[in-house]
Amino acid sequence: xxxxxxxxxxxxxxxxxxxxxxxxxxxxxxxxxxxxxxxxxxxxxxxxxxxxxxxxxxxxxxxxxxxxxxxxxxxxxxxxxxxxxxxxxxxxxxxxxxxxxxxxxxxxxxxxxxxxxxxxxxxxxxxxxxxxxxxxxxxxxxxxxxxxxxxxxxxxxxxxxxxxxxxxxxxxxxxxxxxxxxxxxxxxxxxxxxxxxxxxxxxxxxxxxxxxxxxxxxxxxxxxxxxxxxxxxxxxxxxxxxxxxxxxxxxxxxxxxxxxxx
Amino acid sequence: xxxxxxxxxxxxxxxxxxxxxxxxxxxxxxxxxxxxxxxxxxxxxxxxxxxxxxxxxxxxxxxxxxxxxxxxxxxxxxxxxxxxxxxxxxxxxxxxxxxxxxxxxxxxxxxxxxxxxxxxxxxxxxxxxxxxxxxxxxxxxxxxxxxxxxxxxxxxxxxxxxxxxxxxxxxxxxxxxxxxxxxxxxxxxxxxxxxxxxxxxxxxxxxxxxxxxxxxxxxxxxxxxxxxxxxxxxxxxxxxxxxxxxxxxxxxxxxxxxxxxxxxxxxxxxxxxxxxxxxxxxxxxxxxxxxxxxxxxxxxxxxxxxxxxxx
Numbered sequence: 270x271x272x273x274x275x276x277x278x279x280x281x282x283x284x285x286x287x288x289x290x291x292x293x294x295x296x297x298x299x300x301x302x303x304x305x306x307x308x309x310x311x312x313x314x315x316x317x318x319x320x321x322x323x324x325x326x327x328x329x330x331x332x333x334x335x336x337x338x339x340x341x342x343x344x345x346x347x348x349x350x351x352x353x354x355x356x357x358x359x360x361x362x363x364x365x366x367x368x369x370x371x372x373x374x375x376x377x378x379x380x381x382x383x384x385x386x387x388x389x390x391x392x393x394x395x396x397x398x399x400x401x402x403x404x405x406x407x408x409x410x411x412x413x414x415x416x417x418x419x420x421x422x423x424x425x426x427x428x429x430x431x432x433x434x435x436x437x438x439x440x441x442x443x444x445x446x447x448x449x450x451x452x453x454x455x456x457x458x459x460x461x462x463x464x465x466x467x468x469x470x471x472x473x474x475x476x477x478x479x480x481x482x483x484x485x486x487x488x489x490x491x492x493x494x495x496x497x498x499x500x501x502x503x504x505x506x507x508x509x510x511x512x513x514x515x516x517x518x519x520x521x522x523x524x525x526x527x528x529x530x531x
Numbered sequence: 532x533x534x535x536x537x538x539x540x541x542x543x544x545x546x547x548x549x550x551x552x553x554x555x556x557x558x559x560x561x562x563x564x565x566x567x568x569x570x571x572x573x574x575x576x577x578x579x580x581x582x583x584x585x586x587x588x589x590x591x592x593x594x595x596x597x598x599x600x601x602x603x604x605x606x607x608x609x610x611x612x613x614x615x616x617x618x619x620x621x622x623x624x625x626x627x628x629x630x631x632x633x634x635x636x637x638x639x640x641x642x643x644x645x646x647x648x649x650x651x652x653x654x655x656x657x658x659x660x661x662x663x664x665x666x667x668x669x670x671x672x673x674x675x676x677x678x679x680x681x682x683x684x685x686x687x688x689x690x691x692x693x694x695x696x697x698x699x700x701x702x703x704x705x706x707x708x709x710x711x712x713x714x715x716x717x718x719x720x721x722x723x724x725x726x727x728x729x730x731x732x733x734x735x736x737x738x739x740x741x742x743x744x745x746x747x748x749x750x751x752x753x754x755x756x757x758x759x760x761x762x763x764x765x766x767x768x769x770x771x772x773x774x775x776x777x778x779x780x781x782x783x784x785x786x787x788x789x790x791x792x793x794x795x796x797x798x799x800x801x802x803x804x805x806x807x808x809x810x811x812x813x814x815x816x817x818x819x820x821x822x823x824x825x826x827x828x829x830x831x832x833x834x835x836x837x838x839x840x841x842x
Contacts, residue, residue, distance in 0.1 A: 275569040276809030313806065323601025326753060328806055367808060370565060487597045489604055490805035493561020496608045497597035506590055506611065511561045528595030528743065 270372050271302045273492075277328075277367040279315060282358045283340060289418025291346050291389065292356045296364055299339040306397035307332065307373025307483055307515040311491040312343065314354050315363030325351035328365065330488045332393035332460070332514070334422075341366075344392040344419065370491045371514050373397075378479045380454030381406060384426075385445050385469055387461020388412065391419050393483045394460055398423065406455075408448065410441025410465065442468040449476050457518075459483070466524035473518050480518035484509055486526045500526055538723045538774045538796060539697045540578070540632050540659035545774075545797050548822070549577040550787065550815045553752075553778050553801030554636040554662060554701070555608070558582065560625050562808060574630045575811030580799070581618075581626060583636040583664045584652075586644045588614035593745035598734035603753025603780070604802055605732040607746040610638065615651055627657035634699065636662040640670045642689050653694035660697035663690065663721075666728045677703030677728075680715035687719030697722040699776065702767070704730050704756075709763050710770035717771045724767060725776040725799070727760045753802040754780040761793050768794020782810070784817020 284295040304310075311328035318325055329351040335342040347356035358364065374397050384394045384407040391409055398405050407426035411417040414434035420426055427444050428436030437444060442465065449455065453476055459469040460483035473480035489495035491510045499506035500513070502520045507513065518524070538545040545551070552575075559579065562570050591611030598605040613621055626633050635652045639645030645663070652658055665677025665686065676682045683700065690698060700716040702709065704727040713724055729750025734743040742748070760779020768775055777795025781787050782803040790798050798818075803810040 272567040272569075273565055275566040275573055276812070277807040319602065323603075323755070324599055326602050326806075327599050327604060365807070487595055489597055489599075489606075489802075490808070492565040492808055493558045494556055494808070495597065495606065495805050496555070496558075496591065496611060497594075497606060499591065499594055499596065499611075501594075506594075508561070511564060526594070527745065 271305050271308060271369050273368050273370055274302070277311070277365045279363050280366050282360055282362045282364060284360060285358050288344070288421065289415040290413075291344055291416070291419050293334065294343045294345065294355060294358055296341050296343070296366065297339060298341050298366070301341070302369065304333055304336055304341070304369035305373040306400050307393050308369035308371050309333065309491070309514055310341070310343070310366050310368030310370060312355060313365040314358060315365060317354060320350050320354065325354060327489050328367065328491070329355065330485070330491055330510070332483060333369070334392040334395045335399060336396060344389060344395070346389050367491060371510055372512070374458055374481055374483070374515050377456035380456055381452070383445070383448060383455040383457050384408065385441055385457055385459040385461070386410070387441055387465040388416060390459070390461030390465070390483070391423065392460070394458060395422055397458060406448065408441050408444040410444075410461070411435070440468070441465065442472060445469065445472060449478060453478060457481070463524060463526045470518045470521060470524040481515050482518050482521070482524055483515050484513055484524065484526060487528055536774055536796070538660070538699070538776070541656075541696055542659060543632060545578055545632075547796055548791060548818060549797040550811050550818070551578050551634075551776060551797055551799040552576045552580055552804065552811065553799045554580045554664065555582045555610075556801035557804050559629055560622060563625075566808065571630055573809065573812060575804070575809055576631055577815075578632040578634055578659065579626065579629050580634045580662055581622075581636050582612055583610055583638045584612050584615055584618045584648065585610060585638050586615050586648055588612065588617055595743060595745055596749075598743050598749070600732070600734070600751060600753070600755055603751055603755030604805070605734055605744065605749040605751050606729070607744040607749030609746060615648055619651065619655075623655070627655070632659035633657055634660045634662050636664050636701070638664040638667050640667060642686060645686060645690055646693065649690050649693050653696050658696060660699055660722070661694070662699045662701050662725060664701045666701065666703045675703055675705070677701065677712065678706040680708070680711045683712055684715040684719040687716055687721055691720035699723040699725050701728060702726040704728055704759065704763060710766050713767040713771045713773070717773050721773060723774045723776065723796070724771070725778070726767060727756065727763050727779045730756055730759065752780070754782055756780050757786065761789055764790055764795050765793040781814065784814050784819075784821050787814055787818045788821050
């Protein structure tokens with residue numbers, strides 16, 4: 270894992286790209302360390318962080334979606350005061366950034382890598398695909414065609430939508446089941462909402478396929494201080510920020526995380 | 532009150548204006564894994580207060596454990612820790628080696644537990660002081676130890692003879708008469724007081740209307756509690772000459788200066804460290820700059836600004 274510089278850094282937005290229901294926020298970080306796919310950052314807007322009712326207050330955790338020599342990209346969906354503020358960022362706006370944080374993906378334990386993303390969970394799979402190569406099998410599920418615009422960044426990916434407006438009508442886990450039927454020699458890398466991750470975990474366990482799950486849980490600090498982001502593992506509570514966010518599926522009885530981020 | 536003494540440590544003293552962490556708001560072991568040796572080269576606190584240790588290991592509360600509020604945070608972490616033996620074996624060697632004096636925070640649910648905790652911790656030379664987290668019920672009486680003058684005096688009278696190390700009583704913000712509790716702690720031999728702890732708080736799931744936090748309730752922290760904390764520090768400072776570690780929503784040097792003006796000797800940073808791991812350094816720097824700007828006429832400048840410098 271890549272160590273983070275100590276303390277938060279003030280970076281500048283270079284681009285806010287609209288991707289259907291999502292925003293891809295590009296931030297210049299020429300002096301930052303090279304992150305490893307699956308690692309994340311804590312982000313807060315420099316200004317107007319604290320809106321009408323004093324929220325957002327805490328920074329928000331995001332896996333980076335893509336890193337270049339000089340910039341980081343974050344995929345987000347405006348669902349609350351924090352993501353809503355970040356989605357309104359404009360070029361040259363300041364962003365407080367802490368990271369890279371946490372432990373990311375590791376090389377396939379066996380077989381081919383198989384990427385499975387749900388919604389905004391596509392984010393960490395993009396940089397992992399950048400590292401593994403563009404031919405990496407990728408399955409993405411979205412709510413609708415509007416959300417599926419994020420698939421633009423994943424050339425050749427199979428897409429499923431809940432409403433059938435693009436790609437397969439159904440869940441991405443159905444695509445996963447078919448992929449494993451076809452060739453079960455694979456290591457699964459998945460990120461998405463808890464019900465999807467739990468379905469992936471259960472399927473991986475049933476087929477005895479290793480799976481690495483990039484998980485999410487409400488988080489205040491991102492570096493092990495607040496003890497708030499714990500998930501239940503077979504060996505007790507683990508802090509997702511420092512023991513994850515990528516967790517090996519065989520460490521879990523369930524990938525269900527109570528409480529959605531807000 | 533301008534001449535309020537610093538906080539006595541075993542091998543040094545926490546001078547006026549020192550910046551500490553609030554117990555349980557910074558984990559140097561995890562932070563070192565995240566930030567590497569840069570953390571130790573620029574350690575953000577003048578003394579480090581450990582997470583509260585209990586006699587037996589605790590897993591902590593079920594998630595969700597956090598809820599963001601206007602200008603703050605409710606947590607229901609539930610004091611997860613490895614227990615006394617696990618702490619001494621696994622965490623203590625790293626914490627004892629930090630580039631800052633170590634204050635160990637302990638909580639016991641009866642006097643016997645407290646005696647065992649304080650005795651074991653006091654044996655370690657590297658421990659510079661002991662914080663007594665009194666925000667829990669005495670299971671023998673059902674009363675919150677830090678909320679009742681009789682309870683806190685009874686506990687302090689049992690613990691005081693056990694060690695010469697400084698005992699810092701962490702008060703409970705829900706005490707009916709905070710000044711009386713503070714005087715009782717002073718009368719029974721406390722060396723210093725720390726306040727405030729988090730305030731009881733609750734959040735409801737916006738969809739189901741059920742309590743959001745896994746434990747049902749939690750503790751509010753952050754700037755949302757700052758005015759309450761400042762008032763309690765002021766009340767306690769007027770009630771006792773003991774040195775005070777003031778905390779509650781401190782997010783800037785100006786906030787820290789307010790707590791010192793209200794009567795605190797030192798300040799502690801908690802929730803702000805979640806927003807910026809290096810917040811302690813920034814607050815310290817801002818505080819020193821304020822002292823230099825405001826000059827000796829102001830309360831913060833009552834001691835030479837050199838005392839506030841990190842050498």
